[in-house]
Amino acid sequence: MRHSTRRGLTVASVAAATAIALAACSAPAPDTGTDTGDFEPITSIKLQLQWLPQAQFAGYYVALDQGYFEDEGFDTVDIVPSGGDIVPQDALVAGDVDFAVAWVPKVLGTLEATGAELTDIAQVYQKSGTLQVSFKGDGVSSVSDFEGKRIGSWGFGNEWEIFAAMAAEDLDSTSVSITTQDFSMNALLDGDVDAAQAMTYNEWAQILEVVNPATGKLYQPEDFDVVSYEDTDGAMLQDALWADTKRLEDPAYADAAVRFLKAVTKGWIFARDNPEQAAEITYNAAINAEAAFPVGPVHQLWQMNEVNKLIWAGGPFGLVDQAAWDKTVKGALAAVNQDGLNLITAEPADSAYSNTYIQKALDELAADGVVVDGAYTPIDVTLTEGGQ
């Protein structure tokens, strides 16, 4: 076969390839709201979750189910779950969503690494729910015992509390071996790690839903040593609602943020006062609308109960506590991972959190007679095998 060697075509194909490459590189500039004064209220928003639909996010699903978003003038609210590969703060920076749920230390890391600007507009969880769980007798009952041990963590920014807690104890992060664990608790059960990371509201319950081969019954809390990071200097703020800092200058977006927070606050208040119902709403949303496969209803109720404990710490809903924020920043600055890297090296910008919007939302709700700082009365949840 004779190949024709037409130069023009080659040039054309090279040009086409270059054009495609360039087109792929240049992302369209984010549209910035420039109009001031009167504005068209935003009626459609997207909220990015940091994990799969479960009672951890009950307040948002309740707000959707109970029509709280509609009450605040939103026609459509799209709650986008993450399978772990969507990083909420990245989705927010990219403009894929309007608001995002993410842990404070993870976002602080992203902000410093990328120079993006996001604002924590509501601190939903006031306390850290992270645990380090080990079998009793393995000698890992406090952070100071971590040295020389094999410590499990999910990675992806979930490990910084471990390093911050170790830094506060003057432990060298290279003295432990941090092992990436998957999202089941098999690493601990199989003895691959000495202590596994667990959230009070999810993995801790999961392990208590497993049958102990020694007794033939479910594992009991007494079978384990539990380090709660909330009790250490490594405690960091977790689930927070984030908004795009630059976009907040747009009055329409700022207004939407306040209305969004009002609906969300009402959702979490509902979850506080009706944990059983809120867990059921979330479970139903997960299995129906989201086509997800949550762990069964009992597990969701446990989760709802534990999550409420983290949210209702005595103060009003969602306000960023200056002391807790400073503790998080201090921990983030002190934490050095096993590769000698810091999470952040400088204090975050002042714009990294703002109580303006949540305060406005709370004031408006309080004016309507809503109790925004009630206490939560924990309920008793008896776990079952497999949580079903």
Added chain:
Amino acid sequence: MSRSRAAIAWGALGVLAVLVAWELYKFLGPADGLIVGAVAGETGSGVMILPRTNDRAMPHIWDMVARLFQSASGGDTPPLIVPVVTAALTTLGIAAVGWLIGVAVGALLGLVMQRWRLAEWGLLPWIVVSQTVPLIAFAPLIASIGSQVDRAGTVPWPQWLSVAVIASYLAFFPVAVGVLRGLESPDRIHLDLMRTYAAGYWPTLFRLRLPAAVPHLLPALRLAAANAVVGAVVAEVSIGMRGGIGRMLIQLAGQGSSDPAAPWGPTFGSIALGLVAAGSVALVGLGLRNYRRGEAAV
């Protein structure tokens, strides 16, 4: 007829052998695996040479099958097999779209590269390099472009289209290479014959090159089908698309400690998915039987 019956029997025997091997190893193998070089008191040291056989690592086959017929997530949810089948069909549909895009793009590239050698020199290295880009790095990029296109409003770009495009990215490669090799496969003597007939490019393409390319094309299509399925499953996980088998696998695997048999449901689903995809391509081969004389008996 007896030959096809024998084929079915051998196939069933193969599946049975896997099942027996699984249960036999589970029965004989060490529950906590065999680790060599472990240092006492140092968790996780040593290298595991025999995998664990406990019920978390290797559930019994009957437990896995029984789990398929139990409620998916407790409560009133339907048996696990229902969402598994639905999710597998969803993924199959997306993979099919990805396969079609991949085959179209791959065939076009193959044709262009065969027609102009400069195009082959210019494109082939890039095509090879394209397959070394990790899918998990590439997937969020496509998803992001897709969501920006969708938000721009002129062209709708649903999430599944991103998944299909990512699947096509894996699928086009074997087709491009297969078509190129296939079109170049006719013997010199046949090409010369065409030239003595004063046949131009197009008649040569349709009467000689394309028929000759079929034996190269069919394995390429089958590879593309397998790649499209893998690509679709990985892409679903990467960009967080709901409803497919990939997302289901990840979700159920997270519950593996307390419900170890559950993740095997979608695993079986994806196996069935791959078989159906490969089987469908075999049907294409049946239609092109006349052009497959050069191939070994299939």
